[in-house]
Amino acid sequence: MSSSRYPASVDVAIVGSGPTASAYARILSERAPGATIAMFEVGPTVSNPPGAHVKNIEDPERRTLAQRASEGPGAGAETVNSPGAVKSGERRARPGTYLMADGYAFPGEDGMPVAAMSSNVGGMAAHWTAACPRPGGRERIDFLADLDQLLAEADRLLGVTTTAFEGAPFSGLVHDRLAAAVDGGRAPAFRVQPMPLAVHRREDGRLVWSGSDVVMGDVTRGNPRFDLFDESLVKRVLVDGGRAAGVEVEDRRTGGIHHVAARYVVVGGDALRTPQLLWASGIRPAALGRYLNDQTQVVFASRLRDVSPGEGENRTDGALSEQSGVTWVPYTDDMPFHGQIMQLDASPIPLAEDDPVVPGSIVGLGLFCAKDLQREDRVAFDDATPDSYGMPALRIHYRLTAKDHEVLERARQEIVRLGNAVGEPLDERPFVLPPGASLHYQGTTRMGEYDDGESVCSPDSQVWDVPGLFVAGNGVIPTATACNPTLTSVALAVRGAGRIATELAGAAELAGALLMSDSDNRMTEQ
Known part of the structure; x- marks a missing residue:
């Protein structure tokens, strides 16, 4: 036996x-x-x-x-x-994930520092x-x-559903402001819409991811x-x-x-x-x-204008708060980035105790950029060096091309425009996350x-x-x-x-x- x-x-x-x-x-x-x-x-x-x-x-x-x-x-x-x-x-790393110990970047290359x-x-x-x-x-x-x-x-x-956040008090406002800035000239399938999410609600109203x-x-x-x-x-x-x-x-x-x-x-x-x-x-x-292929990610934050306190309960249990929902700005070939707009669970900047922040009124905007695919962007393997599991160690070779930088600059400009459309930006400049951050x-x-x-x-x-x-x-x-x-x-x-x-x-x-x-x-x- x-x-x-x-x-x-x-x-x-x-x-x-x-x-x-x-x-x-x-x-x-x-x-x-x-x-x-x-x-x-x-x-x-x-x-x-x-x-x-x-x-x-x-x-x-x-x-x-x-x-x-x-x-x-x-x-x-x-x-x-x-x-x-x-x-x-x-x-x-984000909670629940871990980073490569080494081999994530080489001289003269961008690498993926947070793969x-x-x-x-x-x-x-x-x-x-x-x-x-x-x-x-x-x-x-x-x-x-x-x-x-x-x-x-x-x-x-x-x-997958698109209705999980349909009752969120600020979701319609976020949608309408983004739509006014984005939808002109777009076919219906590519206009601003609720993000399709793999989530449903239990009978008690709680979200199940x-x-x-x-x-x-x-x-x-x-x-x-x-x-x-x-x-x-x-x-x-x-x-x-x-x-x-x-x-x-x-x-x-x-x-x-x-x-x-x-x-x-x-x-x-x-x-x-x-x-x-x-x-x-x-x-x-x-x-x-x-x-x-990674997706370069640009992030920005804005405070919604003209919202009142008491319109939604703020979650404190670590799950995503629900006041603003999750909104999608689809990719198009002319605008080669995809937008995900959702409220932040906490402000990304220190706020004074007397700052009248309405729960859910600070939204995060993220644009993911399509990569200029290159054969030389690769993960290689070192047979002579075992990783922590005893497998051939990973070695990442990765560069952003001139086209990638051009798309990234366009995404920077676009995310500022969208941030101003929905509210008052919390900073003047968007932040580009390091390569590998998209997961x-x-x-x-x-x-x-x-x-x-x-x-x-x-x-x-x-x-x-x-x-x-x-x-x-x-x-x-x-x-x-x-x-x-x-x-x-x-x-x-x-x-x-x-x-x-x-x-x-x-x-x-x-x-x-x-x-x-x-x-x-x-x-x-x-």
Whole structure:
């Protein structure tokens, strides 16, 4: 008997537990209910149900503990929520994430000083803002004819709605002021509108933010053939005869190394660690790690004009306050940035005690810029230097081009204009966050229509030349996007999971036909 807590073999092994990995588990549970599925996550379970958003933890102390447990090798470091203002040039991660120790920038390059990751069941979906806008214009993947259907399915899995904040007292005011400044000349789909959010309300009125638990749903949690293994580091994808054959996993609790055979392997980590695992496995297509895509982020703050106190209750439990809602200014090809406008939980500047600030009246404006994609922007891997998990250390090479700087300057001007449209700016100049701050890294396992050496996987997310190996996550997105990428990456996961489910169903049908034929032959012989 084996003392391993892992199965000897499964139909599908899934690496990671974020929203895209969870989408594979959900679609397979729905469309291939006979398949055995094992999901492996390097970090611990920090919420109940597993994968839930930490904002849903009502007790502040328990929420903080969950965030700290998600910070992997960076646990204990100061975060942007730590006491004291963050100074210019200071590297701090957001709660629930951790920064690279080194290798994040090289001489003559911009690098990504605050590139961050999470290690916990649910991945970054336990800590995200839950914004789920659809891509538009050149953000869209033009070789996927079914993209809109896939995005609709991603809406379903994530529980996306545009009505969560419709009762917020200042949301209409923010919308109308922005619309007056933005909507002229725009097609209806690109005008100012409520941000699509993966959030819903309970019967008691409290917001519930979607995490991987919502993506998995009851059908996955109730699937007797699905198992989730936390604190399990997948060190290699096993390949046999050129085809994916399983995974090598380290039990982080015991240090034991185990092999789990699988007919299909899905690597659904983030855009830094998914290519890292492929590299460590000896799977190294030419485009692996390349076309690394961050979104330069500009932020600004304004105090709403002509608002009165008492129009909404201020939240003090650490969750997002609700007076101003979340408003979306969509990307367009002419204005290549995406806007997210939401109230700040606290003022970004010191305010005098007698300053008559109306709760919810200070709004933060953020513009995310589309990147000028370059093949040389990449994450590389140092086989001679292990990271804190014993994997080849990450090395980021990243530059902003002249075009990037031009778009960034336009975004600076635009965010000041929008800030003046909604109220009185709290500062004269917007602030550009350091590279990596968006947490929206993409492109490193990019999808392509053809295997031309500039992509890692097919339109079904299957790695070129390695049948049975699929990649998932934001790294699969091949376009320069400005909008939040999660909805798109979940949509792509739906397509890949559908491919696996179809092949499993076909194999089961063939096996059944062969069994029936064999039975008929035996009866004929008798």
